[in-house]
Amino acid sequence: MADLQATSVAGTLTALREETITTASLALALANRDRVIACTNTTAINITVPADASVNFPIGSVVYIARLGTGTVTLLAAGGVTLTKTGTLGTGEELYVRKRAVNSWVVVERPYELTATGGTIVTAGNLRSHSFTTGSSSLVVQS
Numbered sequence: 627m628a629d630l631q632a633t634s635v636a637g638t639l640t641a642l643r644e645e646t647i648t649t650a651s652l653a654l655a656l657a658n659r660d661r662v663i664a665c666t667n668t669t670a671i672n673i674t675v676p677a678d679a680s681v682n683f684p685i686g687s688v689v690y691i692a693r694l695g696t697g698t699v700t701l702l703a704a705g706g707v708t709l710t711k712t713g714t715l716g717t718g719e720e721l722y723v724r725k726r727a728v729n730s731w732v733v734v735e736r737p738y739e740l741t742a743t744g745g746t747i748v749t750a751g752n753l754r755s756h757s758f759t760t761g762s763s764s765l766v767v768q769s
Contacts, residue, residue, distance in 0.1 A: 643690060653704065654689055654723075655681055662690040665715075667697035675723060675731055677706045683725045692720040701733065709733055 645662040652663070653674040665671060673691055693699040693715040701723075703709040711733040715721065721735045745758040 649695070653680070654683075656683065658689045659683060659687050660689075662692055662720075664692050664694050665697075665699045666695040667699065668695055669697045670700070671697060672700045672702050674702045674704050675707050675709060677704045678729050679706075680704065685725050685727060687725045688722050690720065690722045691715065693717060703731075707731065711735075 643660065643662050645664040646658060647664045647666055648671070649665075649667040651672040651674070653676045654663075663673060665673070691699070691701065696717075699715045701709065701712050701715065701721075703712055706729050708730045709723070710731070719735070721733055723731045723733050726732050748755045748757070
């Protein structure tokens with residue numbers, strides 16, 4: 627196996643995910659893989675994770691879902707599909723679903739607000755880091 631080498635990059639690295647804007651209920655499709663489904667609805671809609679028999683996402687696939695409108699967005703599993711969580715997204719909430727096995731998906735929530743106090747505080751743009759160090763161990767909380 628080749629040795630891994632660290633690389634330094636001067637400048638800014640920006641990662642962008644393409645968005646699919648929806649105002650209606652939908653079942654995930656392969657075209658949604660590695661994209662954000664931006665729900666801008668004003669009425670209730672459902673986002674359904676389909677069974678492999680309908681849409682066979684490769685294991686490891688990720689789909690991001692964001693509730694940006696005023697209407698509710700409910701995450702559902704089609705028959706035979708297991709999700710670690712189903713239910714309604716909070717206002718402004720974003721999460722992603724990752725396929726872990728056949729008809730089995732993990733829901734990973736992104737907390738919409740994380741707060742911390744104390745430590746050494748560094749602010750860069752909209753990101754604030756609180757670093758706590760004890761002996762040779764450290765913890766960094768970003769909010």
